[in-house]
Amino acid sequence: MIDRPFRSALYIPGSKERALEKARNLPVDAILFDLEDAVSPDEKVAARHTLKEALYQGGYGNRYCVVRINGLDTEWGRDDATEVVEMDCDAVLLPKVNSPADLDALAEITGDLPIWAMIETPLGIINAAAIAAHPKLEGFVMGTNDLAKDLNTRKGQNREPLLYALEAALLAARAYGKVIVDGVYNAFKDEEGLKAECEQGRDMGFDGKTLIHPAQVDIANAAFAPSEAEVDLANRQIAAFEKATTNGQGVAVVDGKIVENLHIVTARATLSKVAAIAALDH
Numbered sequence: 001m002i003d004r005p006f007r008s009a010l011y012i013p014g015s016k017e018r019a020l021e022k023a024r025n026l027p028v029d030a031i032l033f034d035l036e037d038a039v040s041p042d043e044k045v046a047a048r049h050t051l052k053e054a055l056y057q058g059g060y061g062n063r064y065c066v067v068r069i070n071g072l073d074t075e076w077g078r079d080d081a082t083e084v085v086e087m088d089c090d091a092v093l094l095p096k097v098n099s100p101a102d103l104d105a106l107a108e109i110t111g112d113l114p115i116w117a118m119i120e121t122p123l124g125i126i127n128a129a130a131i132a133a134h135p136k137l138e139g140f141v142m143g144t145n146d147l148a149k150d151l152n153t154r155k156g157q158n159r160e161p162l163l164y165a166l167e168a169a170l171l172a173a174r175a176y177g178k179v180i181v182d183g184v185y186n187a188f189k190d191e192e193g194l195k196a197e198c199e200q201g202r203d204m205g206f207d208g209k210t211l212i213h214p215a216q217v218d219i220a221n222a223a224f225a226p227s228e229a230e231v232d233l234a235n236r237q238i239a240a241f242e243k244a245t246t247n248g249q250g251v252a253v254v255d256g257k258i259v260e261n262l263h264i265v266t267a268r269a270t271l272s273k274v275a276a277i278a279a280l281d282h
């Protein structure tokens with residue numbers, strides 16, 4: 001699995017020069033430069049050129065840069081895929097992926113460029129494991145708006161109608177060691193609602209959240225970073241376990257709870273994540 005933080009992944013319409021400029025100074029872990037749903041049909045071709053120029057100008061530092069193209073079954077998709085190879089980006093994101101064959105078709109055009117897949121259709125959920133197993137696939141992005149539309153779900157409390165689909169995608173991503181980021185929270189002025197949904201996604205196991213507005217970035221970054229209490233616990237677990245093994249024991253106890261080797265793997269991952277976040281230097 002690609003080893004870097006993906007706490008916040010901000011969509012930016014490829015057509016919006018002001019937003020493309022602003023993102024150079026936002027503390028996001030990843031940017032999803034969008035040529036698909038955020039761009040109107042009459043702006044599609046111009047957006048591709050605007051985005052290519054913005055990426056050529058650079059200035060995005062170590063933010064992970066992903067370009068979401070239009071589907072290959074649209075009039076813009078194949079040209080997007082051809083052009084994205086020339087863009088200064090880290091990966092290409094394909095919308096509405098239904099099966100690994102969709103990734104094969106894209107890889108024929110984009111070659112070695114890593115692929116991310118929008119998981120946002122019923123078939124995408126059903127075939128999530130086969131999609132995650134694709135050798136070019138680096139990460140999943142949940143498209144909860146399209147998914148809700150196709151499933152005919154209503155919002156529900158705590159996203160209950162979507163939980164099966166979210167879990168199915170998570171299982172697939174984790175089984176094949178791929179990154180997975182949660183869907184967007186549409187009410188971009190509702191900070192409390194976003195915080196609650198970020199925490200739900202974090203607790204389910206997502207690596208981060210996709211975002212639509214700069215005001216959402218700090219909330220996602222905080223939710224998906226280890227808390228001070230988690231870091232403190234990790235340090236104490238490691239110290240207690242090292243002491244136990246020095247004394248010839250395979251198990252330690254911290255805060256009344258057993259600590260085994262597998263907990264130390266998690267504790268070390270927590271500390272590595274803190275170091276990786278610090279290294280991003282936003």
Ligand SMILES: CC(C)(COP(=O)(O)OP(=O)(O)OC[C@H]1O[C@@H](n2cnc3c(N)ncnc32)[C@H](O)[C@@H]1OP(=O)(O)O)[C@@H](O)C(=O)NCCC(=O)NCCSC(=O)C[C@H](O)C(=O)O
Binds near residue numbers: 012118144
């Ligand atoms: C939602 C918005 C249309 C709101 O835009 P606006 O009213 O212009 O917001 P503000 O005036 O509050 O903007 C303040 C400043 O922030 C900049 N800005 C706004 N949005 C972004 C952004 N996404 N990235 C970077 N910078 C941004 C503005 O330029 C202002 O800057 P300044 O002039 O310096 O003050 C708008 O936020 C927006 O268009 N968001 C992105 C929408 C989008 O990308 N949608 C598609 C992706 S979501 C999706 O498709 C999900 C998935 O597929 C699914 O199925 O679920």
Ligand SMILES: [Mg+2]
Binds near residue numbers: 037095120143145146
């Ligand atoms: Mg979508």
